[in-house]
Amino acid sequence: MKFQETYSTLQSILSNVNNDSDLFVQELHQQQLSYLSYSQITTVEFCQQRYYLQYILDQKPEPLPDYFTKGKLLHQLIAQSYQADIDGTIVSLEELQAQLAVSDECCDQIHLSNALMLYQQHRWQEQHVLAVEHPFAILLAEDLPPLVGVIDLVLQDEDSIILVDHKTGRNFYPYDELQVAIYAHYVQSIYPDYDCQLYYDHYRWVNNLQRIRKPAFQRTLVTMQPALDALYRQRIYTAAEIIRRLHEGETPSHTGACFRCPFQKNCKFSYRN
Numbered sequence: 001m002k003f004q005e006t007y008s009t010l011q012s013i014l015s016n017v018n019n020d021s022d023l024f025v026q027e028l029h030q031q032q033l034s035y036l037s038y039s040q041i042t043t044v045e046f047c048q049q050r051y052y053l054q055y056i057l058d059q060k061p062e063p064l065p066d067y068f069t070k071g072k073l074l075h076q077l078i079a080q081s082y083q084a085d086i087d088g089t090i091v092s093l094e095e096l097q098a099q100l101a102v103s104d105e106c107c108d109q110i111h112l113s114n115a116l117m118l119y120q121q122h123r124w125q126e127q128h129v130l131a132v133e134h135p136f137a138i139l140l141a142e143d144l145p146p147l148v149g150v151i152d153l154v155l156q157d158e159d160s161i162i163l164v165d166h167k168t169g170r171n172f173y174p175y176d177e178l179q180v181a182i183y184a185h186y187v188q189s190i191y192p193d194y195d196c197q198l199y200y201d202h203y204r205w206v207n208n209l210q211r212i213r214k215p216a217f218q219r220t221l222v223t224m225q226p227a228l229d230a231l232y233r234q235r236i237y238t239a240a241e242i243i244r245r246l247h248e249g250e251t252p253s254h255t256g257a258c259f260r261c262p263f264q265k266n267c268k269f270s271y272r273n
């Protein structure tokens with residue numbers, strides 16, 4: 001019952017903010033609601049201490065890594081370009097590059113400029129853009145907090161709904177089927193008659209597109225295995241239980257891989273401190 005009420009509140013927030021993802025995230029931040037997200041789950045799986053710093057103490061990594069700012073900016077520019085499709089206008093590559101040039105964000109502009117060129121070459125052209133930066137909430141089970149998330153891009157291609165998640169990084173990383181499972185549950189709840197597909201569009205940060213030995217862009221169709229649904233649910237239940245205990249004051253463990261963690265400077269347990 002408790003989670004059903006939370007879910008209803010989340011639905012009201014979504015409706016009040018007219019499905020604006022930034023406003024939705026702001027509202028979530030201001031309210032003491034018990035919900036889960038894919039990021040929370042993977043963070044607590046990675047290291048409980050990181051979850052504690054990030055979601056309970058609400059800290060940001062110090063200093064903020066360049067890849068955070070770059071990834072966010074690329075997401076914003078790509079979202080703006082697909083939003084133009086919905087609005088029936090066009091944002092050219094030159095306009096995106098010009099916005100990048102005047103951005104106040106201090107990050108590697110060459111990486112971003114190259115990523116924008118790759119975006120222009122590989123952007124989804126044939127499909128109908130249904131939504132950009134689409135926030136959602138779903139109640140998977142009565143005894144689980146609702147899951148919230150923001151889907152980067154929702155497309156329709158005849159009888160298929162295509163979800164696209166933009167990934168950025170120095171390399172292409174293996175995908176996690178849990179994210180697909182969550183998205184698929186949500187999409188099937190609102191488009192029950194459609195086939196659902198999820199793609200990862202990966203952008204690799206590179207300095208010179210003419211000199212790369214391996215591709216800097218990769219599109220991956222991510223398949224969810226229904227037989228593993230119980231396993232995905234188990235991961236969510238396990239994370240939900242740890243998160244509940246951490247919010248109730250349990251001391252976090254710190255078993256993460258510190259060398260891959262952006263919170264090293266914030267963390268007294270980091271191998272560097």
Ligand code: SF4
Pocket residue numbers: 047048049050051053254255256257258259261262263264267268269270271
């Ligand atoms: S630095 Fe290590 S112990 Fe600290 S939050 Fe990161 S992974 Fe966990």
